[in-house]
Amino acid sequence: MTPIRLRDRLFFKQARTAVLVAFGLGLALSLFQIAADVIRENERIDQSVLHSLETVKDSAAEAAFEVNAKLARKVARGLFGTDFLNKVIIKDDFGNILAHIERPLTTGYLDWLAAIAFQKNRIHQVPLFVRDEKIRVGTLIVGIDSYLSAASFFERSSLIVVSGIVRNLLLAGILAFLFYLSLAKPFLATIHELGEVRPERPDKNLLPIPDGHQRDELGQLITTLNSFLVSLGRNLEGREQAEQALRDSERKYRGLMEQASDGIVIYDFEGDIQDVNSALCSMLGYTETELQNINFREIVSPQDQAETPLNFEELRDGRRLLRERQFVRKDGSFVHGEVSAKMMEDGDLQAIVRDISGRLEAENSKKEIENRFITFIDNSPYGVYLKDLKGRFVIVNKTFAEWRGIGVDEIVGLTGFDIHPAELAEQFTNHDREVLNSNETVTKMTKSLFSDGQEHDLMDIKFPVKGIDGKPLYIGGINIDVSNLIQVQQDLKEREEDIRLLLSSTAEAIYGIDLNGVCTFCNKATLGFLGYDHEEQLLGKHMHSLMHHMRKDGSVYPAEECRIYDSIRHGSGIHVDDEVLWRRDGTSFPAEYWSYPIKRNGEITGSVVTFLDITDRVHAEEALLQVQKMEAIGNLTGGIAHDFNNLLFVITSKLEVLKA
Template identity: 25%
Template sequence: MAGAVERCDEDPFPRPDGRTAWIRWEIRPWRQADGSIGGIIIFSEDVTARKEAMEAQRASDARYRTLFELAPEGIVVADADGHYIDANTAICRMLGYSRDELLQLHASDVAAPAEIPYIAPAFEAVTAGVDYARKWQLLRKDGSTFPAEVVAALLPDGNPMGMIRDVTEREETAKIARAAEERTRFALQSAHVGIWDLDCLTGAFRWSEILESQFGLQPGTFEGTFNAFVERVHPDDRESVRATFEKAEASGGDFSAQNRVVWPDGTTRWLRGVGRILLDERGTPVRGVGISLDITERLLLEQEFQQAQKMEAVGRLAGGVAHDFNNLLTVIMGYCELLLADVGQGDPRGVELLEIQKAGTRAAGLTRQLLAFSRKQIIEPTLLDLNQIALDLRAMLGRLIGEDIKVVLGLQPELGLVRADRGQVEQIVMNLAVNARDAMPNGGTLAIETANVELDEHYSRTHVDVKAGHYVALTVTDTGTGMTPEVQARLFEPFFTTKEPGKGTGLGMATVYAIVARSGGSVGVYSEVGTGTAFKVYFPRADPAEVVVDAPAPSAEPMLARKPCSWLRTRRDFANWPGDSCSDWGTPY
């Protein structure tokens, strides 16, 4: 009969193949019938598999603990009620607690007050086996909070485990990046700079909203391909644009281009852009980035500035010529008067002298236009009502332009006053009316309109020497033949005319331009061939309480007085003027 176990142990034994076998053995006494020990019984069992499994478990537990403690993210294990039963070093450092302190807490103790209502649903989701992930605001021991990403899962023992990552630094970096991006976006939008990004491998072409607006498109309506971009380039510029991109893709690096684009409504705009094509290590283009700026207004300003400089130069020349010519004309007209006084009625020479006088009078008119154009003509600026001027001129215009042209007035009530010389304003209306008459050989309608308007900063940026503000607009419209863009481009150039030789001086529109510019205003034209032309003249609106009429400037054009002899004697041109002629005028020689 076997007795109780006397000894039990597990020992390793080498096997013939060199491996180790673990044997569990027991020694029990064998007793005889009288109770004495008759021998021993040895029981043995190969427990190698169990021993290896236990060693593997211990190694696994050690690895788990090492990973648990050394993990950079915080790790906590809680029971089903939310009380912490384990925590690693990282979460203790993150929350500011020791491990022993943390294991005395509940999940609600480390959550910001606003997060507490979400704790129970989170544990329910994890317990149900749902993969859980959410960003939380956690509460440190010192009362401060921080953002953390929490990922949780259910352990095999049924306890929830959460991995916690402090994302404070990441969110601060993202915040800084967003702020920098907002500043860049604001700067680009304020400067009206468009941005594009081209994926050379897929062909995807992305545009910013500013760039879409530069092409006359609504936000988000660009098709997103290079071909769609080229189709919106002006037909005359497409080849050069393609060549620029192809050259950049072949060599990489930066490039620049200036070209016209055509909006859906037919408007043409000028754009200037710079870009960069990025190549991979094999030299294949992979990406292109760039910016674009609408330079239409700048080009218009440059053209207007160049035109203004040209007009100024021609004006100085014309003013000098007109001044000297006017003096010579005074001599001619003076001698003509003397000769007419000497010839009797019926003398055939009188007819010839009258023709000379008529030619001199026409020359004097030309001189006045030159002086007006060169801004050397005497002006008397006063407060004027353009409505009243239009009404006063209506009858004269009817006789001037003929019965086959209908004159229509569209005058705004309570029109603002302007500060200008009445004679020059009338000259503007007459010059524009004569131009309209010549454009309507078969008759038509001439409309004269007035209105109070406000010119904004956009208009000011595209017109030299024009400030934004309140203006009075004088619009003269005809239903004539209209003008081509080429004619419109040269319309205000002095001595430019489309009329036949001898039928126009080319100073009418140049004079209008000079008078308006002198008053601080602006003149523009819109014309379509076969439809008609509209001139808009803007005069600064005057405040009657602030207007001070300028004193007349010294005369730039000497005129014959009623009794001119005292002045004539100082002129070398009249050195041989007969003394008795002056006596005829009642002035002693």
């Protein structure tokens, strides 16, 4: 008999067909399964991230609301413990980054496949709200390192695909082998196949019934064996699936526990701790083994238990209890925690412990700041107040209350119409509207009746107290009692007017100059002597250039040689009566002047100059000098005449003698 080539044999053709069909179907089903698993894996990642974000959202909102970078970094670090996160950013509502933690994305040879299936750089943004989700205070942003999940997923998927292919190939090979045996030795084939059955998966190696043997003993035996193998395989597969589901559940639960930023403890109704996560170990300073060997009561401070005893029986009805507890660390220090406890389905108790030490510290710090603020404004000599947008007083200091003769607590909640006359209250209300409309500081001068029965002048400074969105939340105000200042200004004005009248009524010319010789004031006599009509013609002008720029002989008189400035240079008064001053029309007149330094706080700031027109006096002195000269000439002429007469007498006498 001619040998049949292997490729032409019936069992080979059947095997080849079975292999191709099994391979195609197995590959298609595996790819479909992988695609479905990709969707579920993406959903699982998103749910895990959203769960983590929900856990820390309130703390992040608190950090953004208080612009507390320290708390924001703490929240970010806690959230960053999640192994598939590579980025955590917390921003306030202005876009300012309060915390930013980031690590490089994991890379590998599966980058391109991970990018297609899981999106390489996935970002989740959660708006942060406070006050019943009404006020947005910032944004919490996290980035997912999808490569970590992708690598593990594709590793599992590869195993599934390969195992499916191998399983299908193996099944096809077995079928081919059975085809071969069914044509030769059915019983030997059956015995051989029974020996090849895997005990762990007997249903995967079903024995084929040879053609023509369906109704004989072999067929019945194979049918019975196959039924037994299928039943056994189902039982084994069900048990294996149950064990795998249990392992998966335990792994997921352990993963959630370890990824949680809050402490988690499992204990029974006696308080004996069964399990803890690493967050609780870090919070209390114990190892996991140490905590599993102690009772829950040992980690709660005795003082806390004395005030609020632990009663685990309260949890038997399935209620969730939320309390604040003071826990004792291993080193004896205390940590404040918020405990959420509930009974689980297996009868044990689970407690989630959140460290609120930072929150309590922030609350205490806030109270201290508020106390400092109240102390500060209560010691202010000015009236300080804060109103809401309806004009009701929210905060007032003692000065404001004492001015009105009302207690601080009594004013809170009232409006201006409750403590002021209607006309004045309406005026203050208009000021409030002006502040809100302009969104800027407004300063007004007004009058108010104080508790002393007197009407006082007030400087009312109002300003908007804005929220993070720039819109006014309150109206702040400061009242300054300027009654004394106004009286002082009035007195000063009257004194200045008296001095001005005095200067205007004096006959001497008086003016003042600064250190640069510029006129700062002058009286009417100065204008009259110099030929000017208004003081504005001299104020701000350089006086030396106007009236003292030339000497008597018409030569230039340099300012640096001017003796008027000697009072500024030497700090003492000077007196000059041998110079001339020049009028506006270019004529000059002899003058006598005095210059004295002006000092303020010991510093010379200028000088005051007084001068007189001494033209009449100079003329009188010149006339007197002329008279004195004429008298001298007369005396000289009389002497000469007397001497001449004496000489003539001698000569005459001599002539008489000669004649005799």
